Amino acid sequence: xxxVLVLSPEPVRPRMxxxxxxxxxxxxxxxxxxxxxxxxxxxxxxxxxxxxxRVVVSETREALGQADEFQIAVVSGHAGRDLVASRFPGAxxxxxxxxxxxxxxxxxxxxxxxxxxxxxxxLFGLLERADFVLAATEEQRLFWLGLLLGRGRLxxxxxxxDAEARRLCxxxxxxxxxxxxxxxxxxxxxxxxxADVLFGGVYDWYDAGLVL
Numbered sequence: 001x002x003x004v005l006v007l008s009p010e011p012v013r014p015r016m017x018x019x020x021x022x023x024x025x026x027x028x029x030x031x032x033x034x035x036x037x038x039x040x041x042x043x044x045x046x047x048x049x050x051x052x053x054r055v056v057v058s059e060t061r062e063a064l065g066q067a068d069e070f071q072i073a074v075v076s077g078h079a080g081r082d083l084v085a086s087r088f089p090g091a092x093x094x095x096x097x098x099x100x101x102x103x104x105x106x107x108x109x110x111x112x113x114x115x116x117x118x119x120x121x122x123l124f125g126l127l128e129r130a131d132f133v134l135a136a137t138e139e140q141r142l143f144w145l146g147l148l149l150g151r152g153r154l155x156x157x158x159x160x161x162d163a164e165a166r167r168l169c170x171x172x173x174x175x176x177x178x179x180x181x182x183x184x185x186x187x188x189x190x191x192x193x194x195a196d197v198l199f200g201g202v203y204d205w206y207d208a209g210l211v212l
Contacts (some may be wrong), residue, residue, distance in 0.1 A: 003070045006037060008079065009077035009079040011055060011159040018098065022098070023074075023076065023107075026095065030055075035054065039055055040060045043059075060079070064083070071090045075095065076097070076098060089121065091127075093133075094126045096133055096140075096144055101116070125206075130153075133148065135169060148169060162168050
């Protein structure tokens with residue numbers, strides 16, 4: 001088994017946004033599989049980690065200072081830039097369930113051009129270093145495979161070894177809680193065929209009709 005560093009770009013706490021939830025679920029599953037896992041995030045808080053005693057929570061800078069103690073790192077978003085800059089010697093799994101570059105395209109007028117350029121540099125730097133890439137859906141996997149091809153990471157040799165290129169990029173669903181919510185939630189039915197399947201979720205940068 002390996003020592004694994006899971007880097008969350010968002011805080012891991014009792015109330016979390018998507019990227020924190022995703023990092024927590026990945027860490028828990030890796031712990032259940034028998035790996036020794038450090039889940040690192042900015043401003044971490046104590047959490048009741050389930051199913052394994054092999055996961056500990058750490059602060060990002062502290063974990064990066066000990067990065068050479070890990071064989072594998074799983075990283076999302078801009079946290080990947082810090083990991084690559086640390087010259088991490090182990091294998092890197094780029095978890096690209098969150099398409100932050102695509103999201104910020106919607107806000108380009110308000111944010112200005114530098115945010116997009118910074119996002120793109122962070123994403124390309126991570127893709128060029130990553131040993132393996134995770135998507136959240138099959139449709140999203142095709143999106144990232146296209147980018148991997150464009151960046152020279154998907155080659156004829158990859159296809160010869162693995163016709164679907166799953167050794168390079170595969171799917172890990174988002175990671176919602178297996179237990180149902182404890183109280184009724186005001187869910188609304190979505191007509192068949194109208195749900196977003198490429199990125200998922202309900203945000204102001206797409207799925208406006210669903211929000212309305």
